[in-house]
Amino acid sequence: MNSKVVSPKKVAILISGGGSNMVSLAKSMMENAEDARLGRPCLVLSNVPTAGGVAKAADMGIATEVVDHRDFKGDREAFEQKLISVIDHYEPDVIAMAGFMRILTPTFISHYAGKMLNIHPSLLPKYKGLHTHQRAIEAGDAEAGCSVHEVTAELDGGPILGQARVPIMAGDTADDLAARVLVKEHLLYPAVLKRFLLGEKDLITL
Numbered sequence: 001m002n003s004k005v006v007s008p009k010k011v012a013i014l015i016s017g018g019g020s021n022m023v024s025l026a027k028s029m030m031e032n033a034e035d036a037r038l039g040r041p042c043l044v045l046s047n048v049p050t051a052g053g054v055a056k057a058a059d060m061g062i063a064t065e066v067v068d069h070r071d072f073k074g075d076r077e078a079f080e081q082k083l084i085s086v087i088d089h090y091e092p093d094v095i096a097m098a099g100f101m102r103i104l105t106p107t108f109i110s111h112y113a114g115k116m117l118n119i120h121p122s123l124l125p126k127y128k129g130l131h132t133h134q135r136a137i138e139a140g141d142a143e144a145g146c147s148v149h150e151v152t153a154e155l156d157g158g159p160i161l162g163q164a165r166v167p168i169m170a171g172d173t174a175d176d177l178a179a180r181v182l183v184k185e186h187l188l189y190p191a192v193l194k195r196f197l198l199g200e201k202d203l204i205t206l
């Protein structure tokens with residue numbers, strides 16, 4: 001019998017907004033017994049003090065921190081050094097970016113090499129960057145979706161670990177499409193995180 005007990009890996013979740021993806025990740029680790037054996041949310045960090053996700057995380061009993069980028073007045077290096085010192089205090093094994101809207105430098109990314117995931121609301125490699133839904137509609141695409149990828153120095157360019165697709169309907173606005181994609185984000189991200197915690201990196205599609 002294999003009696004080895006492995007403690008759950010610690011997952012820090014970085015947000016800037018409402019935190020719906022953060023909630024779906026945290027809930028999967030806090031409410032699903034199998035996922036809870038693999039990981040636990042050790043920190044939710046926001047760069048926006050008023051981000052709705054901070055209160056949601058606190059209500060769930062998760063440690064929260066705010067590092068406001070505006071306090072650093074454009075000194076990206078100082079901002080990232082502060083981020084690193086706050087995050088490292090919690091000794092996370094994985095950093096999950098969930099709507100964290102700051103571009104990170106190679107210094108930050110290399111500090112957490114191999115440990116960082118991000119969710120992006122497009123079918124990467126299409127539509128890196130912002131305004132993904134509007135761009136997909138304007139291009140006349142028949143479908144859109146979301147991708148979870150490892151974070152590397154190339155913006156939205158690391159290895160893709162999971163994707164989920166939705167149809168684009170006639171007359172869709174960017175908000176209509178964003179809402180349809182977000183439902184899939186909430187399913188995809190916990191599924192990919194679980195596999196990542198198990199060391200599995202082959203692509204999954206929903």
Ligand code: GRF
Nearest residue numbers: 017018019020021099119121
């Ligand atoms: C999501 O669509 C995510 O893909 C994008 O920003 C949004 C964050 O939403 N990067 P939430 O804060 O998780 O609700």
